[in-house]
Amino acid sequence: MKKLMLLVAFLCVFSFMVTGAYAIGISPGRIEVGSCPTCKAYTPGDTVAESFKAINNEGRDLYVEFYASGDLASYVKFDAASTTLSPGEIRPMAFRITIPENLTPGKHDTRVGLVESLPGGSGMLAARAGVEMQYWIYVPYPEKYIDISFSASSAKKGEPVTFTLGATNMGVKDLSSVSISIGIYDYDNNLVKTIELAGKPIASGKSDTFTASWTTVNIGVYTAKATITYDGETREASVGFKVGDLLLQINDAYGSIVAEKINKVVLEVESMWPEKIDGVYAELSGIGPVVKTDTISIDGWGKANLTAYVDASDLKPGDYDVKVTVYYSGKTVERVMKMSVVMAPIAGFDLTTIIIIIVIALAVLLILKKRNII
Amino acid sequence: MVSDKTIGALLCMLLLTVSIWTLALLGNPISTGKVPGTTVVNVVNQTSVMLTVSNISFGSLRQGCSNDTIDMSPLPLVIENTGSNKVNVTINATDLFSSAGNPTSYYRFLIAEASEGLCYNGDTLTSWTDMPTDAAKIIAVLNNSDVCDSAYIHVNVTVPSDEPVGAKSSTITFIAEQS
Numbered sequence: 058m059k060k061l062m063l064l065v066a067f068l069c070v071f072s073f074m075v076t077g078a079y080a081i082g083i084s085p086g087r088i089e090v091g092s093c094p095t096c097k098a099y100t101p102g103d104t105v106a107e108s109f110k111a112i113n114n115e116g117r118d119l120y121v122e123f124y125a126s127g128d129l130a131s132y133v134k135f136d137a138a139s140t141t142l143s144p145g146e147i148r149p150m151a152f153r154i155t156i157p158e159n160l161t162p163g164k165h166d167t168r169v170g171l172v173e174s175l176p177g178g179s180g181m182l183a184a185r186a187g188v189e190m191q192y193w194i195y196v197p198y199p200e201k202y203i204d205i206s207f208s209a210s211s212a213k214k215g216e217p218v219t220f221t222l223g224a225t226n227m228g229v230k231d232l233s234s235v236s237i238s239i240g241i242y243d244y245d246n247n248l249v250k251t252i253e254l255a256g257k258p259i260a261s262g263k264s265d266t267f268t269a270s271w272t273t274v275n276i277g278v279y280t281a282k283a284t285i286t287y288d289g290e291t292r293e294a295s296v297g298f299k300v301g302d303l304l305l306q307i308n309d310a311y312g313s314i315v316a317e318k319i320n321k322v323v324l325e326v327e328s329m330w331p332e333k334i335d336g337v338y339a340e341l342s343g344i345g346p347v348v349k350t351d352t353i354s355i356d357g358w359g360k361a362n363l364t365a366y367v368d369a370s371d372l373k374p375g376d377y378d379v380k381v382t383v384y385y386s387g388k389t390v391e392r393v394m395k396m397s398v399v400m401a402p403i404a405g406f407d408l409t410t411i412i413i414i415i416v417i418a419l420a421v422l423l424i425l426k427k428r429n430i431i
Numbered sequence: 432m433v434s435d436k437t438i439g440a441l442l443c444m445l446l447l448t449v450s451i452w453t454l455a456l457l458g459n460p461i462s463t464g465k466v467p468g469t470t471v472v473n474v475v476n477q478t479s480v481m482l483t484v485s486n487i488s489f490g491s492l493r494q495g496c497s498n499d500t501i502d503m504s505p506l507p508l509v510i511e512n513t514g515s516n517k518v519n520v521t522i523n524a525t526d527l528f529s530s531a532g533n534p535t536s537y538y539r540f541l542i543a544e545a546s547e548g549l550c551y552n553g554d555t556l557t558s559w560t561d562m563p564t565d566a567a568k569i570i571a572v573l574n575n576s577d578v579c580d581s582a583y584i585h586v587n588v589t590v591p592s593d594e595p596v597g598a599k600s601s602t603i604t605f606i607a608e609q610s
Contacts, residue, residue, distance in 0.1 A: 082479030086516045086609030112479060114513060172604060180598030181488040182527070182586060184508050187606040188478045 081119065081173055082112030083188040084147075090156075091195035092227045092262040099197065102158040108151045109190050111171050113142035120174045127167040129154065129194070139174065154192065162198040162227075166191065195227060197261070201288055202228040203235065209281050209298035211331055211358065217270040218298055220252070222283055225264040232259045235287040237267045242280045249279075259287075276302045276329060299358060304329040305337065305383055307392040308360070314344070316369050317401045324350065324363040326383055331357040337385040339363045344377045344396060345370075355385075374400045479514030480607040483581070492590045499587035508584040509545060510605055512573045518607040520570035522584070524562045527601035530594045534561035537589045538601070542570055545581035550574040559587060562603075572610045 088107065091099040113119040119142045125133035132155045142148060152169060170189025206223040220239055226232050236256035241249050252269045259265050282295040305326050312322040324339055338352040350363040363383070379396045382389055425431045484506050489498045500507035512518050527538045539559045542551070554571035574580050584605075 080479065080481035080513055082477050082514055084478070085476040086478040086514070087476075112477065114479060114481065168608070170606065172606065175602055180600055181486050182508075182601050182603060184482050184485045184584075184603040184605060186480050186482050186485075186510070187604060188480060188514075189606055189608050190478065191608060 080114035081121065081171065081186050081188055082110075082114055083171060083190050084110040084112065085190060087191040087193065089193045089195065091193075092197040092229075093195050093225060094262065094264045096195060096262065099156070099194065101156050101160065101196075104153050104155045106151060106153055107169075107192075108149050109169065111140070111142060111148050111150050113144060113146045116144045118143060121171040122174050123150070123152075123169075123171050125152075125167065125169050126189075127192075128165040129157070129167040129192075132157065133167065133169060133192075156194065160194065160196045162196045162202070165194040165196065167194070168192065198228040200228055201230050201232060201290060202226075203232065203259075203285060203287055203292060205283075205285055205292060205294050207281075207283050207294040207296050209296045211299040211301065213331060214274045214276050214300050214302045215272065217272045218279075218300065220269045220271070220281055220283075220296075222267045222285070222294070223264060224259060224267065224285060226259040226261050229261055231261050232287045235259050235265070235285060237269075238284045238286070239269055240282045240284070241271060242282065243275075244278045246280075249273075256286075273300055276300050276304070299329070299331075301329045301331055301358065303334075303386060303388065305334070305355070305385055305390050307339075307381055307383060307390060307394075310379075310381070310394050310396065314367055314369050314372075314396060314398045315401050316372055316374050316398050318369055320367045320369055322365045322367050322396070324365065324381060324383075325360060326355065326363060327360045328355045328358055333357055334385050337361070337363070337383065339365070339381055339383040341365055341367065341379050341381055343379045343393075344398070345372055369398055372398045374398050476516065477514040478516050478518055478607055478609050479512070480518065480520070480605065481511045481513045482508060482605065483511050484509040487586055489588060492588070494590050494592045494594055497587065497589040500583075500585045501587075507543070507586065508603070510570070510573070510582055510584060510607075512550075512575045512580040512607070514607075515575060516609040517575050518570075518573050519568055519610045520573060521566040521606045521608075522562070522569045522603060523564060523566045524603040525601050526564075527562075527588065527599050528591055528594050530591045533564045536561055537591050538562045539587045540569075541585050541587075543583045543585055545583050547579045547581055550576075550579040551582055555582075562601075566604075566606060573607075 089096045111121065121142060122139040123135045133152055135152045168189040169192055170187055172187030173185040175183055175185045204225040204227045208221050210219045212218045222237055224235055234256035237254040239252040243249050250271055252271065254267050254269055257265055278297065278299050280295055280297050282293060285292045305328055308325040308327050310322055310324050312320060314320045328334055333354055333356050335354045336352055337355055339350045341348040345368055348365045348367055350365040353361055353363060355361045375398060377396050377398060379394050380391060381394055382391045485508065487500060487505050487508065489505065492498055510520060524533060526532045531537045539561055541559050542555050542557050550573060551570050552572040556569045570582055573582060
């Protein structure tokens with residue numbers, strides 16, 4: 058028994074060694090240069106000495122190659138093209154980047170990375186991992202320029218919706234006053250509320266955050282449009298959000314119901330609630346015996362399908378008014394939907410085939426009559 | 432009347448108080464029981480990934496035949512985020528077949544949940560996609576939490592009908608970046 062356990066242990070280890078565990082890392086994950094609050098100084102024309110840590114997280118030597126890609130790849134020089142990292146080693150690696158003098162304003166994305174080197178050709182699919190550090194240069198705009206991010210949180214009715222607007226001065230000049238106006242529009246694009254936020258100065262390369270909140274009991278889909286005014290210039294941003302209630306709506310029904318058969322019918326339901334709703338099911342009545350669907354969960358603001366199997370064994374072709382009742386969280390929602398039961402095709406023939414057969418039969422009859430055979 | 436014992440006790444207390452003040456003035460403060468010190472916390476900004484399964488062997492396949500890792504035989508590739516940053520991952524690969532270079536429907540991949548569940552966001556490629564030659568983003572925002580930080584990379588191969596016989600190899604490269 059002991060020998061067997063040793064053998065099993067050996068096989069597990071062997072199996073693990075075969076599949077391998079190749080871990081590789083780089084630190085930091087990102088360096089930012091230029092006009093942003095966390096940026097290092099932007100020095101066009103200079104050759105900057107930078108470094109990163111190359112990390113080998115596994116228990117064997119790791120042969121890695123260094124590379125640069127992206128906007129300024131040709132301006133990056135490494136001290137070494139490759140190296141071997143010892144097990145568990147974290148090695149500082151130096152590189153130099155020459156910042157061109159004529160870069161256009163805005164973001165320039167360069168990557169510096171290391172990737173494991175593998176021998177090729179082994180009759181299998183071999184994977185290797187690499188990691189890269191983002192080297193982002195934000196070249197300042199020569200005049201006034203503001204970069205904005207705008208978001209709104211969806212909420213339950215009666216609870217506040219929070220608007221957050223981040224503003225970064227990406228220009229070389231300080232902004233004496235940045236003010237925000239937020240217009241809230243309903244689904245039909247009617248303005249329902251305007252929120253004015255007091256102006257603030259933002260220095261070159263600095264950021265500030267503006268927040269506001271709004272509460273309503275009217276559920277629906279809204280759009281918030283922010284107008285940012287700074288030193289006589291304006292920029293706009295918009296974002297959609299929802300105000301919800303514990304409601305489900307029945308969107309549509311799919312599937313054809315054929316007489317004398319059991320038919321699959323799918324009901325699409327949509328949640329107007331920000332949280333997941335469990336235990337949702339529906340009943341269909343008015344089309345034979347009452348049919349119950351499966352029971353499902355719907356994610357917040359999500360859509361999902363309920364499936365029912367309608368037994369049309371005793372149903373005649375025609376239109377039926379079907380009452381769909383959806384049950385959820387102790388509540389119900391109803392909708393009467395028109396559903397059609399169609400005639401079952403003759404076994405082995407579809408409608409097109411039947412029409413073709415009738416046309417051919419009529420043509421044959423016509424020919425026979427013309428020749429006085431019948 | 433004050434006894435000699437009381438005077439002695441008062442003298443002792445006075446001497447003790449003077450001694451404490453003297454020690455304090457000489458720079459030897461009295462310990463309060465709370466030991467002052469400095470706690471160093473290193474928050475490492477690290478982008479790091481591990482391929483916990485890093486190769487696939489489909490064995491022998493005839494021309495026109497297919498195999499994939501969906502049935503977990505052989506196992507799919509598994510990538511795990513072992514760093515402190517959430518990451519995006521790209522893929523590219525060398526040609527597998529000489530008669531059908533990448534990207535080709537004879538050599539495809541998709542991303543799927545690993546045993547830990549869904550650890551990435553919706554911009555991830557979760558349907559069969561031809562293997563690219565140039566790096567293409569396949570996983571968006573792979574989590575860095577210990578409980579959910581992995582994803583499967585399933586591979587599907589179909590041997591082209593005009594592919595010469597012999598061993599076929601391809602190197603798949605995954606590159607991770609901070610998301």
